Amino acid sequence: MTERSITADRRRALLDAAVRVFARRGYHASRVGDIAEEAGVAHGLLYHYFASKEEVLETVFRETWTELLAAVREVEESGAAAQEQLRQVAAILLRSWRRDPDLVRVLVREVTRGAELGRRVQEITDAFAAIERIVRRGQSEGAFRDDVDAALASVIFYGAIEEILTGWVLGILPDGDGGVARAEQTVVAVVGAGLTDTRVPTGA
Amino acid sequence: MTERSITADRRRALLDAAVRVFARRGYHASRVGDIAEEAGVAHGLLYHYFASKEEVLETVFRETWTELLAAVREVEESGAAAQEQLRQVAAILLRSWRRDPDLVRVLVREVTRGAELGRRVQEITDAFAAIERIVRRGQSEGAFRDDVDAALASVIFYGAIEEILTGWVLGILPDGDGGVARAEQTVVAVVGAGLTDTRVPTGA
Amino acid sequence: MTERSITADRRRALLDAAVRVFARRGYHASRVGDIAEEAGVAHGLLYHYFASKEEVLETVFRETWTELLAAVREVEESGAAAQEQLRQVAAILLRSWRRDPDLVRVLVREVTRGAELGRRVQEITDAFAAIERIVRRGQSEGAFRDDVDAALASVIFYGAIEEILTGWVLGILPDGDGGVARAEQTVVAVVGAGLTDTRVPTGA
Amino acid sequence: MTERSITADRRRALLDAAVRVFARRGYHASRVGDIAEEAGVAHGLLYHYFASKEEVLETVFRETWTELLAAVREVEESGAAAQEQLRQVAAILLRSWRRDPDLVRVLVREVTRGAELGRRVQEITDAFAAIERIVRRGQSEGAFRDDVDAALASVIFYGAIEEILTGWVLGILPDGDGGVARAEQTVVAVVGAGLTDTRVPTGA
DNA sequence: AATGAATGAGTTTTCATTCAT
């Protein structure tokens, strides 16, 4: 058990160190040696746990995304109103900034917008799909206007959130407690309201 | 003059080649030699026109954004309604996809690097500011609700557009003529409507 | 005793595994881990029995040559005619191919590494010396012409045999039962006859 | 022309340096940097002329064998008696030792690798074939006994020569002028005589 | 302007060997 947890520790230490180093210098400028040094181990050890520097980044991405997706799915199955579900999804994504800024820094800078994308499309697509399903349900329940394409709407919603995260990463948007809360409200207010079917009261 | 235009041609050829090569392999994986080969010149020549490979990318960014910015400014000064101006800005940005997919590919994939360059590409920041001004004017004119932060709203608006472009780059969103037109309408419909002050009719 | 034989087994297993692995990938491309895996033990264990990877190869060489040399010496002391002794030496060396192709593969492919070390030269020199003594005896007994240098003759004889083995290793010479038998006959026929003093019948 | 010859010089300098370095430390122990240093150039330059360290060795092999092969072919077409042709082939191969000991050192020590390269260095195989043809012609003309396999005979002949070269490389065979001359005579005396059809006079 | 030979800093990765358990 001790051995196993030491192993787990090392791997975890390497992953955490990688996030910090990637956040600080960017993936490409980060050397494997930097990660190892940050983790306090010899660089060779990294290759015990990961096949390459690339795989380290991929692992960070996959593990994080898996978690986020699980949370989003939970929201999806919560039975709440579509509008409320979108709010919760926004909260999950936006609050991750305060929880682990370095991780968001890496995600935003290297993964989502990163050049080596391509393969990771699947995970992103999954997130879009979940949001899309929420939108679609909102439409079928009459809460959302059905004259907008749900797929496009989910892309817009997600893009808005990602750009806010990017704003925080770049330091061009206030990210204090109030800033995060306001961002959350604003995304829902703007995109949510934009999706809301307002023709009903007028048509009545 | 002939010489000057030959010079201009070479520079332009290198820049165009760089866009194609960056689009194909990404900035980091692209070698200076690849760009030169694509342009049909010796790689040493690249250093007559640019100080470094990095400067080539920076130039692509700057030139593109300068152009986009000019177009956005024109819209801003057109005197049209804020809502209509946003529609036009969305049109400018989204239609660039059909005009030059490789360029958009590079812009979208390497934004992070553009971010690294930070304000070196002042033009990007300027474009943001222009959008924000439009939103702000819309608010002061009573067309847009003023309970949302204009800076946040512009980030949301821009993020929505960028994510749609990303969707096209990744091939997960339809990008035919119809696709582009619908994307344009949808962004304005959702974000525009979301920004619209709907309390007026109710309040009346 | 049980422990001792288990030890012997492990050591032997490692040695045998090394021969297979070296034969497959060559000494340099073979990793210590490959050998251990082939032997079914942890790679650390190899260092209980051998000081280094190099020593493993050396041991394979030494053990094999010790055995071959003993066989050659036995022939040497058999009292048979020189010509017949050469035939038997050829048989010993050539038949080793069918007995253990992997071993011959390693011996043939890595001999030159012996040169790098210089130490292994001794064993080869010993083999040459034995053959040389047989030739010399043949000469003094009048069976072999004495106008050829015995040392050179032994090198020629051995070189012929080694090249045949090489031919089999490379797959450019037939190595079925018949092939081996024919090779044996041919070496003796050619080199043996070449050494034979044919002046006697003419001189008579 | 100047440029071309400078280029040629650099390439040649690298190749010559490689032979010296490989001869001194062996292929594997030689670092690319050693070769470059020996040639007096930066190591990066080696990669302008060769794709890899391996290709350098391959080139040494190929160029040498191309030359040797040409010489052997000339002998083959000389019209001389088969026996005499073998003598000349032996002379060509054995005299290369005095001409360029380092080159022979490399050729002999790294044969294995040459073998690994297998048919990539087609020239080696071709040289073998040439010897075989000489033997076969000797047989059809009645000069050589036809009860030995020509392919085997050529292997034996070549093996004898290679082992003599090895003897010189290892320093266990005298390699003065006299040594080389005697080696030449002895190979022909032994293998040549061994191939000679001596049954004719008896059969008469 | 144009070329491409030449440079050399820089980095990932491999893998033999060690050693705590």
Add this chain to the structure above:
DNA sequence: TATGAATGAAAACTCATTCAT
């Protein structure tokens, strides 16, 4: 004995950049 996590030396190779021509 036996394991395999941990170490770190070592080296090939890349490629942006320079510069003589």
